[in-house]
Amino acid sequence: MSITRTARRTRAEIAVSIAALAAGSLILTACGGSDGSSDRASKLDGTYYIKDVNGTSELGQLVVKGNAVSHHEYTCDGVYEKPGVTSTGEFNKDQSQIIWTVAGEDSRNKRTGSEPVSTSDTSISISGSPYVRDDSDAGKALLGGFKAECQK
Structure with missing residues (x-):
């Protein structure tokens, strides 16, 4: 009879231990942080401009x-x-590249494959060409200058 009680007690202790481990792993999973890529992406959200894109006088x-x-x-x-050329893509996981998924139909379009990217608070450089945020001082000056040239 004492063996039966010991076996029941052991099974109960094992069940409690498993439940505690499961609960602990759920808590740790819930507290775990993200890799930060969505945080970085949301900080980059916005509109950016460059003048003379692809060696043209276009914006x-x-x-x-x-x-x-x-x-x-x-x-x-x-x-x-409506823009003359449109391409779409996405950042890779660490936002070091843009992978172009749909290239525009215009023959001047050079947005294919992937391109290296670097970012700051006010700009995104694609293959070394800086695009400035529209609401930055540089962005406002660029847009103002382009509009002025277009009114000539």
């Missing part, structure tokens, strides 16, 4: 929403209308 616009990226090119006649 390049980069729109970032999370990890999704769209790139548009505008002529003077098309600013804030």
Whole structure:
């Protein structure tokens, strides 16, 4: 009879231990942080511009929403209308590259494959070409200058 009580007690202790381990692992999983990529992406959300994109006199616009990226090119006649060239892509996990998933149909489009990226608070550089945030001083000056040239 004492063996039966010992076996029951041992099984009960094992069950309690397993339950405690399971609860502990759930708590640790819930407290675990993310890899930070979505935090970095949300900080980059916005609209960025570059003048003379791809060696043309066109305005390049980069729109970032999370990890999704769209790139548009505008002529003077098309600013804030339908862009002449559009490409879409996404950042890789560590945001060191943009992987272009849909290239625009225009033959001038050079947005294919992947390109290296570096970022700061006010700019995103793609393959060494800096796009400045639209609400930064540099972005406001760039847009103002482009609009002035278009009005000539």
